[in-house]
Amino acid sequence: MAGDEEASTSDRRPRVRIQPRPDPLLIVCRCFSFLTGVVALLCVCVNVLSAVRSFRNGSDIFGGIFRCYAVVIALFVAILETEWSFLFKFWRVLEYWAGRGMLQIFLAVMTRAFPDVSGERKDLVLLLQDIASYLLMACGVTYVLSGILCIGFLKRARQHKEITREQAAKDLEELERRRGELEALLVEEGSQD
Numbered sequence: 001m002a003g004d005e006e007a008s009t010s011d012r013r014p015r016v017r018i019q020p021r022p023d024p025l026l027i028v029c030r031c032f033s034f035l036t037g038v039v040a041l042l043c044v045c046v047n048v049l050s051a052v053r054s055f056r057n058g059s060d061i062f063g064g065i066f067r068c069y070a071v072v073i074a075l076f077v078a079i080l081e082t083e084w085s086f087l088f089k090f091w092r093v094l095e096y097w098a099g100r101g102m103l104q105i106f107l108a109v110m111t112r113a114f115p116d117v118s119g120e121r122k123d124l125v126l127l128l129q130d131i132a133s134y135l136l137m138a139c140g141v142t143y144v145l146s147g148i149l150c151i152g153f154l155k156r157a158r159q160h161k162e163i164t165r166e167q168a169a170k171d172l173e174e175l176e177r178r179r180g181e182l183e184a185l186l187v188e189e190g191s192q193d
Helices: 002-011 024-057 061-080 085-090 097-112 124-148 151-192
Strands: none
Touching (some): 024 151, 097 151, 124 151
16 A cells, blocks of 8 residues: 555656747747837838828829728738738748838838829928838848748747747647646546445
């Protein structure tokens, strides 16, 4: 009976929750994606302000329509940075960083288009337009260069590894919980005998 107690106590292992270390590359990619999303939202705001100003004047209807298209594309870029898998089903090329970067460069050019050559508009909207377009251009160039260097492929591989690791940790926790339940049942049956 003493041997049974020793065996049962030696089988009990401390339950330790396994915390995998966060991957530094994934952290950097998430931060960069967040930054790009914020810059895309800044482009939305700037293009909305420019569109309102174009329609209010009435003389630049085509510029206002152009800005409306820029708003739609900027919203799409911001949503794309969430990496929603539904979007990648239809636009597979945007899953790759080079394609995503090209779209961001196109949006930066659209945001910067139609500068005020007459010199009438030297205000905050023009300054924000320059800031948003150059920031998004930098993000787009970074995406294209990273895509050429296959960093996007490396990121997807590490994401898959992280998801697999998290699933394995959940499965291990479930097995430990089930093991504890079975041990409790064995102890209960042993006490009834």
